[in-house]
Amino acid sequence: MEDQIRAEFSKRNFVLVEEEEILQKCLTFCINYNLSPSDLVSSWDLYSINRLLEQTVSDAHMDAFRQQLQNEQKQATIEKEQGLHSYTDVTMEINDEHEDAEEVVPSSPTVQNDANLVSFDATPITNGKMHSLGKPLGLVTPFGQRKDKFVVHSTLNNLPTVHDIIMEQGEENSDEDVIKRVQPIKRCSLEIHGSQPAPGCRYMYDRIEDKFDHLENRIMKYSKALVASQLYDELVDPSVASQKTIFAVGMICCEEEGRLKEKPIMLQSSVEHSGGQRVRLELQKLEQFSIFPGQVVGVEGHNPSGHCLIATKIVDHVPLSVPDDDNLRQTKRQAVDQDNQPADPSDISSDLSLIIASGPFTTTDNLFFEPLSDLLAYAQRKQPQLLVLLGPFIDSEHPDIKKGALNKTYDELFRLEILKRLQDYVEYMGPAARVILVPSLRDAHHDHVFPQPAFDINLADINQVQFALSPSVKVGCCSVDVLKQLSIDVVSRGIKNRMNTLTNHLLSQRRHPNFHTRENSFYPLYPPAEDIPVDFSLAPEAFQMPVIPDILITPSDLALFVKVLSLEETSEAKCVCVNPGRLARGEGGGHFVELNFHGSPDSSSASVIRI
Structure with a gap:
């Protein structure tokens, strides 16, 4: 079995530093956890991606790897014996040192040593019934007891902010004074390019012929594009x-x-x-x-x-060309901002401020949606032009929802806990604020089909898979964790930065200037993952990216990131790729991204913020 383990590591281009010690420990893992060599190396593959490790396997990581295997076994046992999902995102750990997730009791909270993990503050109780936060003891959650809020985890092109500029001038001002000095936000105009499933559409009526046509058309379009390139x-x-x-x-x-x-x-x-x-x-x-x-x-x-x-x-790609904006405007689109008159061309700006967050929006120990409330409070202070929220909103994997421990329907919970908060946010921000909601396959109150139709509500501007901003900032997003599914199925050799490669797979197939066909896809995998109910009668138009986006949002359980990717080695065309992580992780807070786009990816800035 040691030879099989060594062969599996070699097949995936991993280099064993202390080979004898690593093989002995891996053999023990296979025996103790009933794993095959292939399954063991697959688990290490996912572990190395989450920890941003290179292709080197070191004995120093074996203890943390063993803890991950233990948690995977524990999770599988819970699902098998109780039929419940233990929502502890073990594979989402960012740092190299791993600590076992333990249940946190409000009266005696634990303290984490890792600065990037959520820590809870042991705030004293004033009278035995009331917490010092002013809430009844029964309503104080571990999330509400956390000590640090809105900690910057990492940055991209850390440009000076309004606060930085004022402090450089030697003025000491409170956050409220800083906000008052900020100019009122400028309303951004939204346009949806391409076609998506309409709310209430019929689905799961696809035929074998639809699948055949979808695959055959992909091959033929790519073939014609390569021939047209004359290369x-x-x-x-x-x-x-x-x-x-x-x-x-x-x-x-x-x-x-x-x-x-x-x-x-x-x-x-x-x-x-x-x-x-x-x-x-x-x-x-x-x-x-x-x-x-x-x-x-x-x-x-x-x-x-x-x-x-x-x-x-x-x-694996066709030479890139810059899309023709004049032709792009002639494509089929839905104007979301119909009530506004066209802006004066002299006022057109490509600057855009966004806050991006992906669900779940509540912790696993309750349905109070505290992370969402804190996110909206942060957005009210920062005043972004656009707030992008990706599901799940009513998470079907939440323990209380899986047990059916609700006294409301899923739709009622969505309207009371999500839409009501968003209505308050929009009223506070005024008419310049924009909100985008993107559903997820894990939304218990929405259609379980991919691609999904948009939410059929009138709260804000809504779009399902992709949207574009007028005049010049193009944004694409998809709530399905395609990066994680690609990481499982991809076979590679000689690849150094694997996360960049996984993201580039969504953008690698492009159009040729003499052949106006776009083959960039939000979901290029076939066959799809077992838990992804793809309807191929709806997929051809909805999966395609009408244009190569300036900003690509791909929420995933893998390591979160904000990075600028070059679409070709010799091309200056670039794209800001964002994995905002999850807003809630188990009983603690997660992460979201604040992004300021200034005309081009290189001049833009972003922050990954731990809530």
């Missing part, structure tokens, strides 16, 4: 034996059910070129690649036997 030879059938070097386009597929493995990997070409036949793809000659099932790629190589295509080069 590659004419496409041929990859399943035909040939001693010459050929160039073919197809979709990466698994030969067997389950996760994609480096052997065997199949390439399925289009019906036009090969009748939809599959051929085995050999990648031994490639020093660097990153592929996943459902990815459409171009492959250069040769097939001497007709049974195996030996790849010498993989082309």
Whole structure:
């Protein structure tokens, strides 16, 4: 078994520093937790992504890795015996040192040593019934007892803020004075580009023909875009034996059910070129690649036997071109801001301030939605132009909801706890404030289908999968944790920054200037994950990104980040990619992102804030 463990690590390009000690401990883990070598290395793969580790496996991380395995086993046991989900996001830990999650009792709170984890303040009780916070003891939660609020976790291009500028001038002012000096926010105009499922649409009526058409169209559009680029030879059938070097386009597929493995990997070409036949793809000659099932790629190589295509080069993108804004405005769109007159062109600005948060919006020990209330209080002070909230809002994985311990319907809970707070926020902020709500598959009160229709409410400007800001800031978002699903299924070699690569997979397939077809996809995986109910009759238009966004929001359980990605090595086109994390984590607070976009990603600033 040690040889199998060593082979699995080697297959995924991990280097063992203290090989003998690591293999002995990994063997013990496999025996104690009843894991196969493949499952063990998969768990380490996810662990290393969350901790932002390189491809090196060190003995120093084995204890923390063992604790993660213990928590995974504990979680699986709870789900099996009680039918409940223990909502402790073990895989979301950011720091290298891990501590076991323990239940926090309000009367005797625990103190965490890690500065980035939530710590609770042991505030004294004044009279035995009332807490010093002014609340009855029974209503004081561990979240309400925390000591630190709104701690900046990390920053991007830390530009001077209004507060910094005033303090540099030598003036000592309170936060209220600073806010009074800020100019009133300018209302941003919203436009939705492309088509999404309308509220109340029929779904789960897709046919096998819809799935076939969706996959065939993806391959054909990519093939035509590569031919139009004039950088590659004419496409041929990859399943035909040939001693010459050929160039073919197809979709990466698994030969067997389950996760994609480096052997065997199949390439399925289009019906036009090969009748939809599959051929085995050999990648031994490639020093660097990153592929996943459902990815459409171009492959250069040769097939001497007709049974195996030996790849010498993989082309996973079409050369980028800047989208034509004039043509873009002619595409199908929905104007959300119909009540406003067009702005004077001289007043057009590409500056935009956002606050981005992803659910759950309440802690697992109650349904008080305290994290959401604190977030809105922070937004009232900062006064962003746009507040982007991604579900789940009424989390179907919450313990109380799973047990059915409610005296309200899901819709009533959504309107009382979510919409009522947002109405108060909008009334306080005035007509310049904008709110975007994006549903999640975990929303108990909403349609369980992907892509999802928008919420059918009249509170604020709402959009489901993607939205664009006029005049010049383009934003895209999707509430499904596609990064985590990609991290499970991707097979790579020679990749240094894996999080950048995972995010780039959403933006890697682009249009050519002479071929106006866009293949950027919010969900490029096929087959989809087991818990993602994809409706392929709705997917083709909803999954596509009409334009390459300036800001891409991809909430995930993986390590949170805000980073600027170059869409090509030789291109200046860039995109700000944001994973805001979760606003609530277990019984404690999580994170959200404050972003100020100033015309381009390089000149923009952002802060990841722990609530």
